[in-house]
Amino acid sequence: MALKFQYLLAILAVIFLCSDVSSAPLSGGRRGAIVGGWRKIDPNNKEVVENGKFAIDEHNEEAKTKLQYKTVVEAEEQVVSGINYKLVIQAIDGTDSNKYEAIVWVKAGAIELKQLSSFRKLD
Numbered sequence: 001m002a003l004k005f006q007y008l009l010a011i012l013a014v015i016f017l018c019s020d021v022s023s024a025p026l027s028g029g030r031r032g033a034i035v036g037g038w039r040k041i042d043p044n045n046k047e048v049v050e051n052g053k054f055a056i057d058e059h060n061e062e063a064k065t066k067l068q069y070k071t072v073v074e075a076e077e078q079v080v081s082g083i084n085y086k087l088v089i090q091a092i093d094g095t096d097s098n099k100y101e102a103i104v105w106v107k108a109g110a111i112e113l114k115q116l117s118s119f120r121k122l123d
Contacts, residue, residue, distance in 0.1 A: 036078065038086060043072040051085045051114075055102035058116040068092040073099060082107035088122065098122070 052072040074088040099122040107113040
């Protein structure tokens with residue numbers, strides 16, 4: 001009987017500890033972030049702007065174009081193994097101003113990894 005009681009206490013302790021943990025580890029420390037879901041964020045945020053410029057630079061290098069970054073119009077983030085940033089970027093192509101959707105994946109750590117996952121012109 002005492003052994004069953006010890007098992008029961010151990011199970012209750014695990015349940016208590018798991019239910020008392022904040023959601024910060026699941027959201028990558030970002031308040032209000034939902035793992036796997038997209039959440040709107042401030043397009044003027046310094047990190048968002050840096051990622052917008054990175055997206056334009058990477059696209060220019062890959063596609064041999066000469067787009068010029070203007071601004072980030074809309075921004076969303078998605079917590080994955082790192083963070084995906086879905087950005088609507090206003091850029092200048094010659095004399096035309098167009099909007100582009102870019103997804104930039106960022107993995108923070110001792111060495112930050114960053115990758116342009118997709119880039120497309122919006123109609």
